[in-house]
Structures are given as C-alpha cells and as structure tokens.
Amino acid sequence: MAIQKSASASATGPRLPLAGLRVVDLTSAVVGPYCTQVLADYGAEVIKVEEKSGDVIRWISGKSRTPGMSGKFMHMNRNKRSISLDLKQASGREALMQLVDTADVFLHNMRTAAAERLGLGSEQLTQRCPRLVYCGIVGFGSGGRYAGRPAYDSILQGGTALASLMSGADGAPRYVPYVVIDRTAGLMVAHAILAALFARERDGEGRTIEVPMFESYAGLLLSEHLYGHSFEPPTGPLGDRRLLDANARPVRTRDGYVCITTNTDAQVHKLFHALGRADLAADARFATALARIEHIAAFFALRAELLASRDTAELVDLLLAHDIPCMPCHTLDSLVADPHLQDVGLLETGSHPTQGQIRHIRPAMQMSGFEPSVRLPAPHIGEHTAAILSELGYTPAQIEALFSDGAAYTAPDAPPHPPQPT
Amino acid sequence: MAIQKSASASATGPRLPLAGLRVVDLTSAVVGPYCTQVLADYGAEVIKVEEKSGDVIRWISGKSRTPGMSGKFMHMNRNKRSISLDLKQASGREALMQLVDTADVFLHNMRTAAAERLGLGSEQLTQRCPRLVYCGIVGFGSGGRYAGRPAYDSILQGGTALASLMSGADGAPRYVPYVVIDRTAGLMVAHAILAALFARERDGEGRTIEVPMFESYAGLLLSEHLYGHSFEPPTGPLGDRRLLDANARPVRTRDGYVCITTNTDAQVHKLFHALGRADLAADARFATALARIEHIAAFFALRAELLASRDTAELVDLLLAHDIPCMPCHTLDSLVADPHLQDVGLLETGSHPTQGQIRHIRPAMQMSGFEPSVRLPAPHIGEHTAAILSELGYTPAQIEALFSDGAAYTAPDAPPHPPQPT
Numbered sequence: 001m002a003i004q005k006s007a008s009a010s011a012t013g014p015r016l017p018l019a020g021l022r023v024v025d026l027t028s029a030v031v032g033p034y035c036t037q038v039l040a041d042y043g044a045e046v047i048k049v050e051e052k053s054g055d056v057i058r059w060i061s062g063k064s065r066t067p068g069m070s071g072k073f074m075h076m077n078r079n080k081r082s083i084s085l086d087l088k089q090a091s092g093r094e095a096l097m098q099l100v101d102t103a104d105v106f107l108h109n110m111r112t113a114a115a116e117r118l119g120l121g122s123e124q125l126t127q128r129c130p131r132l133v134y135c136g137i138v139g140f141g142s143g144g145r146y147a148g149r150p151a152y153d154s155i156l157q158g159g160t161a162l163a164s165l166m167s168g169a170d171g172a173p174r175y176v177p178y179v180v181i182d183r184t185a186g187l188m189v190a191h192a193i194l195a196a197l198f199a200r201e202r203d204g205e206g207r208t209i210e211v212p213m214f215e216s217y218a219g220l221l222l223s224e225h226l227y228g229h230s231f232e233p234p235t236g237p238l239g240d241r242r243l244l245d246a247n248a249r250p251v252r253t254r255d256g257y258v259c260i261t262t263n264t265d266a267q268v269h270k271l272f273h274a275l276g277r278a279d280l281a282a283d284a285r286f287a288t289a290l291a292r293i294e295h296i297a298a299f300f301a302l303r304a305e306l307l308a309s310r311d312t313a314e315l316v317d318l319l320l321a322h323d324i325p326c327m328p329c330h331t332l333d334s335l336v337a338d339p340h341l342q343d344v345g346l347l348e349t350g351s352h353p354t355q356g357q358i359r360h361i362r363p364a365m366q367m368s369g370f371e372p373s374v375r376l377p378a379p380h381i382g383e384h385t386a387a388i389l390s391e392l393g394y395t396p397a398q399i400e401a402l403f404s405d406g407a408a409y410t411a412p413d414a415p416p417h418p419p420q421p422t
Numbered sequence: 423m424a425i426q427k428s429a430s431a432s433a434t435g436p437r438l439p440l441a442g443l444r445v446v447d448l449t450s451a452v453v454g455p456y457c458t459q460v461l462a463d464y465g466a467e468v469i470k471v472e473e474k475s476g477d478v479i480r481w482i483s484g485k486s487r488t489p490g491m492s493g494k495f496m497h498m499n500r501n502k503r504s505i506s507l508d509l510k511q512a513s514g515r516e517a518l519m520q521l522v523d524t525a526d527v528f529l530h531n532m533r534t535a536a537a538e539r540l541g542l543g544s545e546q547l548t549q550r551c552p553r554l555v556y557c558g559i560v561g562f563g564s565g566g567r568y569a570g571r572p573a574y575d576s577i578l579q580g581g582t583a584l585a586s587l588m589s590g591a592d593g594a595p596r597y598v599p600y601v602v603i604d605r606t607a608g609l610m611v612a613h614a615i616l617a618a619l620f621a622r623e624r625d626g627e628g629r630t631i632e633v634p635m636f637e638s639y640a641g642l643l644l645s646e647h648l649y650g651h652s653f654e655p656p657t658g659p660l661g662d663r664r665l666l667d668a669n670a671r672p673v674r675t676r677d678g679y680v681c682i683t684t685n686t687d688a689q690v691h692k693l694f695h696a697l698g699r700a701d702l703a704a705d706a707r708f709a710t711a712l713a714r715i716e717h718i719a720a721f722f723a724l725r726a727e728l729l730a731s732r733d734t735a736e737l738v739d740l741l742l743a744h745d746i747p748c749m750p751c752h753t754l755d756s757l758v759a760d761p762h763l764q765d766v767g768l769l770e771t772g773s774h775p776t777q778g779q780i781r782h783i784r785p786a787m788q789m790s791g792f793e794p795s796v797r798l799p800a801p802h803i804g805e806h807t808a809a810i811l812s813e814l815g816y817t818p819a820q821i822e823a824l825f826s827d828g829a830a831y832t833a834p835d836a837p838p839h840p841p842q843p844t
Contacts, residue, residue, distance in 0.1 A: 017621035017629075029685075042617045056685055059711045060664060062649045063657040071652025072662070075645040141786060144765035150747040158672050158681030159749040161757040165599040168590045173672045173679050173751045176598050177587040177665055178646040187609035192787050194616035195464045199439035201623040207439070208790040215768050215786035218757060222769070223497040223783050224600040225754055227484045230493025232771055232779040235485040238754040240494070242482060243599055250580050250595045257595050259580030263451075263478055289481045325572040327581040329595045332647055332660045335583040335640060343566035346637050347644070349654055357654040361645050364563060364637035365614050368630040 015369045016043020021197070023047065024099055025080070026108035026120070028055040030153065030179050031137055031213065033076040034186035035107070039193065040079035041363045041372050044105070047388060048082045049096065052409045054381040065355050066413055074352070074378035075361055083389075084382025084409040087118050092407040098392045100125060100132070105193055107135040111148055122208040132206045133196045137189055141212030151213060153179035160218045165225070165244065184220065185213040242293060247300030250329050256312045260303070260319060260326040265289060267324055274322040275306045352377045353415050380414035387417040437791045438465020443619070445469065446521055447502070448530035448542070450477040452575065452601050453559055453635065455498040456608035457529070461615065462501035463785045463794050466527070469810060470504045471518060474831045476803040487777050488835050496774070496800035497783055505811070506804025506831040509540050514829040520814045522547060522554070527615055529557040533570055544630040554628040555618045559611055563634030573635060575601035582640045587647070587666065606642065607635040664715060669722030672751050678734045682725070682741060682748040687711060689746055696744040697728045774799045775837050802836035809839040 021044040025036045033048075033055065040046040048055070054068050061072035083099070085092040097119075100106055106125060108115055115121050115136065122134050139151025154175055157163045162181070163173035189211045196207035224243065228236025242248065250257035262268045265288055272280040280286060280302070285295040292299050307315060312328050319326040330338065341347065345362060352358045355377075363372035385408050389399045402408035443466040447458045455470075455477065462468040470477070476490050483494035505521070507514040519541075522528055528547060530537055537543050537558065544556050561573025576597055579585045584603070585595035611633045618629035646665065650658025664670065672679035684690045687710055694702040702708060702724070707717040714721050729737060734750050741748040752760065763769065767784060774780045777799075785794035807830050811821045824830035 015621070015625070017617040038613055042613075056711075060685055060715065061662060062715070065653060065657060071649055071657075072645065074652060075648070140762060141766050141788070143767075144762035146762040149742065150745060151749075152683040152685065152747045154670075154683045155681045155747045155749045158679070158751040161752040161754050162599075163672050163679075163681065164751050164753045168596075172674070174590075175665075175671055176602070177584075178643060178662075179665070180598070180602060183642060184606065184609065187606065187613065188787065190613045191460055191464075191609065191616055192789060194613055194620060195439040196789060198616060198620050198623060199437070201620060203437070205791070207792075210788040212766070212786055212788075215763060215766055218760075218763060219768055219783045219786050220605060221600060222757070223494065226497070226758075226769075226781060226783070227493055229758065230496060230781055231487060231777065232781060235487060235493075238758070240483060240600075243597075243601070248576075249597055250585050252594070257580070257585075259577045259585065261574040261576045263482055263574065289478075293482065293484070320571065323572060325574045325577045327573075327577045329580040329586050330583040331586045332583050335644070336648075336651065336660070338640075340562060340566035340568040341637060341640060344563050344634070344637055345565075346641055347648075355653065359648060359652055359654060361641045361648065364634055364641050365610065366563070366632045366634075367614060367618060369627070370629075 017367065017370055018042040018044040021045065021104045022102055023105040023107070024049060024096075024103040026106075026110065027137065028109065029057055030076070030182035031186045031189065032107060032109045033057070034183055035137075035189040035193070036080065037076045037078070038187070038190045039105070042370075046080040047099065047384075048077060048080045048379065049099075050082055050084045050381050052084055052086065052381070052406075054084075054411075058381070068381060068411065069355055069378070071358070074355070074358060077378040078360065078374045079376050080379060081376065081384035081388065082379035082382055083385045084411075085385070086407045086409070089405065089407040091402055091405060093119060095389060095392070095394070095402065095408065096120075097128070099388065100129060102392070103129070103132060104197070105133045105135065107137065107189070107193070109137040111150070112136060112138060112142060113148060122210075126206055126208055130206055131200065131204065133193055133200060133209070134206065135189060135193055135196075135209040135211065137185070137211050137213065139212070140214045142210060144212075144215070146214065153182040156181045156214055156217060159214060160221050161225075162217075162221060165239075181213060181217045185211060185216055188216050241296060245296055245300060247297065247304065251304055251307045253307055253310055253312045253315055257329045258307065258312050258315050258319075258326055259329060260307075260324065262324060263289070268292070270322045271303075271319070271324055274318055274324065277306065350374060354380065354413065380411040382408070382410040383414035384417055385410045439789065439792055440464040440466040440619075443467065443526045444524055445527040445529070446471060446518075446525040448528070448532065449559065450531070451479055452498070452604035453608045453611065454529060454531045455479070456605055457559075457611040457615070458502065459498045459500070460609070460612045461527070464792075468502040469521065469806075470499060470502045470801065471521075472504055472506045472803050474506055474508065474803065474828075476506075476833075480803070490803060490833065491777055491800070493780070496777070496780060499800040500782065500796045501798050502801060503798065503806035503810065504801035504804055505807045506833075507807070508829045508831070511827065511829040513824055513827060515541060517811060517814070517816070517824065517830065518542075519550070521810065522551060524814070525551070525554060526619070527555045527557065529559065529611070529615070531559040533572070534558060534560060534564060535570060544632075548628055548630055552628055553622065553626065555615055555622060555631070556628065557611060557615055557618075557631040557633065559607070559633050559635065561634070562636045564632060566634075566637070568636065575604040578603045578636055578639060581636060582643050583647075584639075584643060587661075603635060603639045607633060607638055610638050663718060667718055667722060669719065669726065673726055673729045675729055675732055675734045675737055679751045680729065680734050680737050680741075680748055681751060682729075682746065684746060685711070690714070692744045693725075693741070693746055696740055696746065699728065772796060776802065776835065802833040804830070804832040805836035806839055807832045
C-alpha cells in the first residue's frame, strides 16, 4: 500500500489529525497515559497535570539516568507537556480550572468521590464547560456494588478470570506478563473520547464518559470465552477449547519452537501436503473445521509429531512457501534485532534534552498526510508549569506566588522553559 | 458519576455518536470485526461483506443452534447487516463498488496485493471516492521485508516475543489464552479510523490508513519491556522485572489465591499495618519503591509468607478495609455469576430471530446521551443482500440475475428481508 506521507500539506508540514485539540490529563500510571499517548501521537496537545511526586511510572519502571525519568514513562509520555499543581490548595485548583476552561477533553483516573471532592466531578466541570468531553476511568462502574474500590491491572487480571485461564500444569493462577488490561482499557478510553469528539464536531455538545475497567475487559474476555454459554440453554461449555487446549501453543521443532496456525480446510490440506502427508487430508477427523474442533487433541498431537523432526528455519521457509501462516518464536532480544522492525524503523534513536541518547518507539500505523513523530521529549515533573501558567494569563508575580506557596512546582532538574510574553 | 442517558434527545431517542456513518467492512475473523463491533456499537451503520462461505468465526468457535451462527460470531457481529457477493465475478465487484460509493469508511484485512487484484487497493478506491476513509489491516507493514506474509494472532504472539515471555518453569513458550493481539490491534484500527473521521469532519478529506499488526503490537510490548534498553547505552536489562518476576502472580492463601498489588510506599505500609507487621515499614529494603525493585524477590517472598495462613475472603475484607487494591481470582464460572457484573447488567438475555434465547454482552462504557444496545441481531450470511442491493437502486430483475449467476447470495436459513421500494 503506497501511503502519501504529507499529501496536500507539504508546504505547511504534515497535518496531524487531532491538531488543535487540547487534552487536560490528570491520569497517572498506564491506562490513562497510554490513552493520551495515542491522542498526543495523533497531534492533540496533551497537558499532563502531576502532583509534586509525579506519575508513579516515573519511579517503578527501572533505572533512569536522572530521577523520575524511567524508560517506560518516557515512552508513554512523549509529545506531552507537564504542569505540576497542588490541588489541595485553592490556588492550585483555581489554576487547574483556568486550564480546564481551555480544554476540549478532560480525563482522570481518580475515584469518582475523590474527583468530586476536588471540584472535578463530571457535573461540576460540564456545567462550567458544556462543550467539554469529560472522561472518568474507574476500576468498577458506578452502577455496581464494587464502585469506588481501588483497582490495578493485576487485581483485574485476577478479577476477570484471566489469571485463572493462565494457570499452568500446577493449577496456580498467573498474570499475563504485561499490563494487558491497562493497555486494553486505555485503547477503549481512546475510542470513547474520539467518538465523543466526532459527535461534538457535528452537534456542538460535550459528552460525559465513564469507562469501568473491570466490566469493559470482562466483556471482551467473555466474548472470547462465553462460548456455549452464549446460548440459553447452553449449547456447550464455557471456554473456547480451541484457545484453551493445552496443546494450543508453539510447536516443538528439533532446535526450538515454531508458531503455526491453520484455520481453514485449505490451509490444513496445504500443511499435510507440505509435510509429505497429503494422505491425511482424507482422514475424516481433520477434513473440516467442525471435525477438527471435535478432534482437536488428536489434531494437535499429529501436528506435534509431524514437526518434531525438523529444524525451525527450514520449517518456516517450507511453510511460508506454501503460504501457511507461521513464524519462529522471538525472545525480547531477538525481537529488538528483527530485520522487519529495522526495515520499518520501529525503534529509532533520538536525543533527549536531559537523558541523552534514548530509543523511541514510533507509532507503527500509517495514515496519509500524517507523519507520526516525537515532537516533544517526555517532560520532567512540572517542566512546563511556568510556561503554561503564563499562557493562561498569569503574570510573573502571580506565578512566583504560586511557586513560593507550593501550589505550583517544577522539578529542579527540568530544563528551563521561559514563559512566553502574554 | 451520574451520566444522563439521553440528555436533550429524549424525544427522538438516544443520539448515537457515530449515527449517519456508513462502514463497508470486508474483514473477517477477529481483528476487523472487533473493530467494526466498536464502530457499530457507537451507532455507525456497518455492512459486512462476506463470501458465500461466510466469516470463518461463524464456523470455528463452537456449536451453534443452526450452522454458521457461533456465539463468538454473534457477539462480534451484532448491530451489523450482511451482504454476500462473489467478488470473483465482475457483477459482484460492481455491486461492491456501488456500495463503496455510499460509504464513509472502507476496511479490509486482505493482503494488499489481493485487494489490488480485486480493484480494492487504496489508490483505486480513494481516487473514486476522495472523501473515503480507507483502512487496510495487514500482518506486516508495507515498508518491511515481511510485507505480504500471512498472519494470525497466534503467529504474532510468537513473533512479538509474547509467547516466550509466557514460558513457564519448563521454558516452553505458550500463548495468552485469548486472541490478545487481534483484540489489541482491532482497538488500534478503531482509533485510527475515528481519528481520520474526526479530521475529515474538519477538512473534508479522506484518509488512507495501514495498520500493521506485527509492528503495532511489538511497539506496545516493547514499551512495556524495552526497559533499560530504552537508553543508549542501556541502564539495565531488557524486560520489566516487576512484571516478569516468577512471584509476580496471585498469592496463595489458606484456601485459594488472592490478587494484591501495592505500588506506592503508602500502600505497602498500610499492608504491613493491616497484617499486624507495622515494624516492617522500617526495613530499608521495603521502604521505598526503588528499594523494593532492588529487593523484589525478598518482597514477594515476604508477602507470600504473610498471606499464606489466612483465608481469601477474610483477607479481601481486611485489605479493602485498608483501601489496599485486592480481589479474589475468578474462574470463568464465578465471573459469569459475579454480583457487580449482575448489578451493571453486563450480560443480558435477548431473543435472536433464528437462534432463540441468547446472551448479549453489553458495552460496559457509559456516555451521556448514548445508550449502547443491540439494535440489530447478528446476521446470517448475506441476510441483507437483496435489501441492500435494492437500496442501491438495483431492480428486482437485476437482483434476481445476480442471485441466479451466484454473484449474490443469501444463506437459505436467513430470515427474509423484503427489499424496500426504491
């Protein structure tokens, strides 16, 4: 697919799809910042509002070169500015209100009662700003008995049954080895905000959104595994056997593992042919998709037997030559060195003003007229506090007063951003 | 959070945020249909274009009451209509072109070369329809050497190193027990399309989008696990130790498992206090987040020791009373019976015209003025073929000719949809 990078806008630079939108982001950790990473990459102006202590991901995601600048934090917070305000002080809250008045989108992941205590509840803000798209990310929806409980990704991996589906031979539950629910919910928040912005463009009205992580993700997982219980009375058990079978895993080869999936009858027959066992296509247990589901254990056992005596590289070449979906298993080390990822430049080295050489992860998606890029380095805590207050019309003396009261803050090692004349 | 369900639109029914948009959807399996499920739930009119054999998920996801109507298919394809056309016939392709002329969004998950052979390449369609948002979902981006290779979720779980991160004590790679990459990429496609629609609303121009599943998901996973290699030279190893530690899992209790996460110093100190070991807060190994990362194995071992002698229910009550994030581990069975999910009505029983009583999974997200609902039951293959052709201006005789040539199709057990007078 040939995608024009800058279409008709070559003279003025690429048109970012969300250019001109301002997002005031009170979220921290992963679910909210990942959502606003998406919005920022699309060109929205995201202003991250942090406490003096900063987003927790600054601190719990490995060693940084200077305090509070972990790699994971920088990946999720590039293209954002940071203002640090003490919302326990009236003058800090007032500055935030001035900022919200300029916003198209406001989002937070506080508990609802905490947001309301700070004057940041949905009714409070949308009465003040009727065009605002207001979004609260909560662990559990306001309509159910767990409303208000704290939640983290790992809590929800247990609570949505994902950890129990991950149990191995020992029956002990496990977590998926990354914060999959935070990431999934973050993407759901992004589409909710984008749908609301689209609708506002047509009718001029703001929207209030609540994304409850527990039931949002439970709905996704149940759509995979409700299975026979999608019917009343059920037509079969809970749980998609094709995904949960102990042999639904990469297949052992002579020297490693290969991933291979054959969903269609044609693919299965090509597989038998490629492995020199075209005769198996006549076996009624394997001839059709429905039959293979009935005989899934026998099918997986046969596949394991057929692949065990071959080398991975040879198998991948052979199967790809027959257009059968397959790939060797990467480790993190080999993934970083993958030649396709190098071709597309997924990882690119750039210079951060205070962190030196760092590796950016580019958005992989391509859109005509839009060149995703790192326009702004990830900020230090409150790096842009003075600059943003100045833009809001605060005088140098007023800004100085906020700083001396502790209602505004900038980390001492942040590079300076002289306020713009107003 | 009090969310008005129907705001100012009570007389005319809820305003769906994407009402009035038409999506022509040539995707099958999960990644594309899950994306258009999101768009359809927001009110877009999604027309699913299927081959005579139908979307593969109709057939490989468990027993249905009548052929091709699996539970998983119905969850992902509610609120859509289906037209079945033979795109190998010129008259079938022409009918599709007539349909694309009426579309705001066109998406497919064919390989790029296959789409172009059918006259459905991005340049072919966007020259014809300059306002079209065109989206190709591919396994591997067009800028890299794997372009054009086939991909499935499981192939990519291996290829992105997720399967190797899932390895247990035996070192054998595993898959996450659902199609996590299809789901994640589907949400990424949704936000790309929504961003393009938003931009089009402002500048009137269509967009061409390519979402490569491999590098899109690899980027997400590397943002979790590039870790010390986010810096050049690295400040530490690849892989977030906090997520990959063998003890980063639900904790054994006397009668089961509990999920508990304490990220902040305050939470850790509350945990020690709740368990009657406030003295541990003075232990330098556990006093700060940075110290706990250095001593993560000791911290997890201590936690295991402190929880092992208590019952799950007692622990959850105790920890929630101290506002420490925790939850017992659900199984699929207990998840379906969860009282909070019942409070919010995540699962609701409804009647399908041909499948009898089935369980819908409601969108859990709430948005003011928008009541997510199942407006249309999941369709049989080509259930709306005649109705849609009629809407496009085809006469009854022309429609009859397409059916008798096999260029158009409707499954014999689909309920009738008499064409509307044009």
